[in-house]
Amino acid sequence: MKNIKVIAFDADDTLFINETYFAETEEKFCCLMSDYLSNQGISKELFRIEIENLKLYGYGIKGYILSMIEAAMSISNNTLPVEIIEKIIQYGKELLEKPIVLLEGVEETLSALHGKFKLVVATKGDLLDQRRKLHNSGLGIYFHHIEVMSDKQEIDYSDLIKRLEIQPEEFFMIGNSLKSDVLPVLAIGGHAVHIPFHTTWAHEKIDHKVEHENFRTYEKIIDVLGRLQV
Structure with a gap:
């Protein structure tokens, strides 16, 4: 030494602190998408897409926002209303502004x-x-x-x-x-x-x-x- x-x-x-904020955002995302799938199913699909996108977006909040939007589209079978996308973007901005x-x-x-x-x-x-x-x-x-x-x-x-x-x-x-x-x-x-x-x-x-x-x-x-x- x-x-x-x-x-x-x-x-x-x-x-x-960082991961705590991501966990809170994922919880809100699961609630937002609850009409389509169980929380466990939503988290599993989001994680799958996050990992798949690492080679494109790398690590960080901006890539996470894009992965949430893609996961939402996948979970809803591309029937997602624009209001949901707007809400996801809002969640991402809130994540970027955490104390x-x-x-x-x-x-x-x-x-x-x-x-x-x-x-x-x-x-x-x-x-x-x-x-x-x-x-x-x-x-x-x-x-x-x-x-x-x-x-x-x-x-x-x-x-x-x-x-x-x-x-x-x-x-x-x-x-x-x-x-x-x-x-x-x-x-x-x-x-x-x-x-x-x-x-x-x-x-x-x-x-x-x-x-x-x-x-x-x-x-x-x-x-x-x-x-x-x-």
Whole structure:
């Protein structure tokens, strides 16, 4: 751990609340479409279309809005009235305007690490939306670099590490997703910490336990300070 030079943070559900808002929006969408299908059936079709569209839209709210519209058309067998589409667009705009709520211990952790390590954001999503959220969060002052990635695979982290001009063993990633924030970082030789969030998107879940000498799980983000001996 003495070799760590860069600490990277995921943004959504690591620094501030995100998935909770998506869950609330999906609940409203299911209610809106309840005349056509059960809530379980609606959620299943929306998820199927979301995953299918990732290669086209990537991650983020705008792609989610388009996927909701497409799912609604599919569920209604293309008999959807325009008022429903207008409502879905409204839900999407409301999602884009949700308040930024920092998670417990985030600012204290960043303040303690700032100046001792190079801090960066490494997150997925829409570039404009993620930059807006980080700006509105007031956390931008702590970060040397903000990387909004199209995906979080091994190659994406390797490219980031090259741009930061460090070695993998000098990179330390903190996030709420084992699939995106932990496994690819460990695979390239970096260090990773998992901070679980109470709600996780199904696409980010894995079905096996992670065991690695460079990996730890902590209940709260501020617990990382002990790991880094700060």
